[in-house]
Amino acid sequence: MWRKYRQAVEILQAIFVTGLPFLVINGQSALRFDIAELKLYFFGSVIWVNELYLVLFAILFFLLFITSVTAVFGRVWCGWLCPQTVLLDLSIRIARIFSGLPVKTVQRIVLLPFSAMVSLTVLWYFVPPLKTMQSLFSDAVITGFFLVQWGVIYAELVFMGRRFCTTICPYAMMQNALFDKNTLVIEYDRARESECMKCDDCVKACPVDIDIKEGLKTDCIACAECIDACAAVTEKRNMKPFPGYSGNILRPKSYWLGAATFLSGWILAIMVYARPEVSFLVSRDPERLPQGINRYSWTLYNNSGSSKQFDLSVQSGFLIIGETRLLVEPFSFKKGKVLIRSEGGKNEVLFKIKDDGLTIEQKAGFL
Numbered sequence: 001m002w003r004k005y006r007q008a009v010e011i012l013q014a015i016f017v018t019g020l021p022f023l024v025i026n027g028q029s030a031l032r033f034d035i036a037e038l039k040l041y042f043f044g045s046v047i048w049v050n051e052l053y054l055v056l057f058a059i060l061f062f063l064l065f066i067t068s069v070t071a072v073f074g075r076v077w078c079g080w081l082c083p084q085t086v087l088l089d090l091s092i093r094i095a096r097i098f099s100g101l102p103v104k105t106v107q108r109i110v111l112l113p114f115s116a117m118v119s120l121t122v123l124w125y126f127v128p129p130l131k132t133m134q135s136l137f138s139d140a141v142i143t144g145f146f147l148v149q150w151g152v153i154y155a156e157l158v159f160m161g162r163r164f165c166t167t168i169c170p171y172a173m174m175q176n177a178l179f180d181k182n183t184l185v186i187e188y189d190r191a192r193e194s195e196c197m198k199c200d201d202c203v204k205a206c207p208v209d210i211d212i213k214e215g216l217k218t219d220c221i222a223c224a225e226c227i228d229a230c231a232a233v234t235e236k237r238n239m240k241p242f243p244g245y246s247g248n249i250l251r252p253k254s255y256w257l258g259a260a261t262f263l264s265g266w267i268l269a270i271m272v273y274a275r276p277e278v279s280f281l282v283s284r285d286p287e288r289l290p291q292g293i294n295r296y297s298w299t300l301y302n303n304s305g306s307s308k309q310f311d312l313s314v315q316s317g318f319l320i321i322g323e324t325r326l327l328v329e330p331f332s333f334k335k336g337k338v339l340i341r342s343e344g345g346k347n348e349v350l351f352k353i354k355d356d357g358l359t360i361e362q363k364a365g366f367l
Contacts, residue, residue: 002224021124026305068257079223115154184247205229310353317344
């Protein structure tokens with residue numbers, strides 16, 4: 001009943017999460033955080049760590065999205081999309097193929113390559129997939145992270161398993177605080193309790209070992225295994241299963257939460273993609289130099305997918321000493337320093353970078 005839909009969703013989730021790092025837009029992964037340069041490649045654009053306003057707005061959007069999904073759909077994420085659930089479900093299905101062998105032992109063997117794949121996938125969100133594979137056993141840092149993650153993920157899946165969902169997972173705890181009487185949950189039909197055969201197939205099928213007949217519990221991950229187990233029995237008697245999804249999805253709260261999430265996502269997209277392709281920052285260094293000479297530090301950010309080359313100049317009355325031909329690679333930045341000598345006694349210097357179609361000016365004080 002529900003299992004086939006959940007299996008399809010889990011497979012699609014696994015394909016999406018594993019395949020996203022291989023999606024290349026403007027020469028870079030669609031979604032990847034570059035630790036060395038502290039920047040996030042975001043679907044054809046780049047977000048720098050110093051762009052705090054974007055980071056804060058992205059966090060706001062994420063929190064609104066989580067709140068909306070949880071308040072409306074309950075713990076559907078946990079039972080249908082969470083990587084923990086997906087890995088455990090897929091491994092147990094594969095283990096059951098080998099009839100005659102202990103299921104738990106086979107599952108633990110299956111989880112070894114699964115955990116390695118998850119460890120690799122995590123790395124791909126920080127290091128390009130091709131570079132990761134080329135450096136997997138030649139770069140000490142990449143190898144170390146891969147092996148440590150592999151071990152931690154495998155140990156967590158084998159020794160914690162579903163208990164992680166009910167005891168440690170912070171998202172599960174947060175979800176319980178966002179529920180209301182209309183949130184989508186799985187409930188047992190008390191009005192038909194006298195018709196229940198008390199076979200306990202629903203209890204045996206539950207991956208987190210709860211008895212849905214005892215009422216709604218916070219440990220329930222809304223996976224619908226109990227519904228399918230009950231349906232296998234009741235359909236022989238032309239009856240509906242006793243547990244089932246219950247809740248009111250289309251309600252005012254759903255609409256305003258959805259609208260707020262959509263609006264914040266739309267604003268975030270505009271903020272990211274409407275930024276100028278190039279940003280230029282200049283600041284005067286505090287060190288004391290001979291009279292009439294100041295040192296300045298400059299930073300040039302290229303938010304586009306193509307190389308940019310600029311000529312750096314200053315207004316008349318000042319002489320620039322240092323590099324004036326600036327080349328910055330796609331989705332990268334360049335820093336440098338120049339000396340400025342005053343020839344006219346002004347207390348402010350105007351810096352200008354220019355290429356064929358773009359001119360950017362920045363002012364800085366002169367002592």
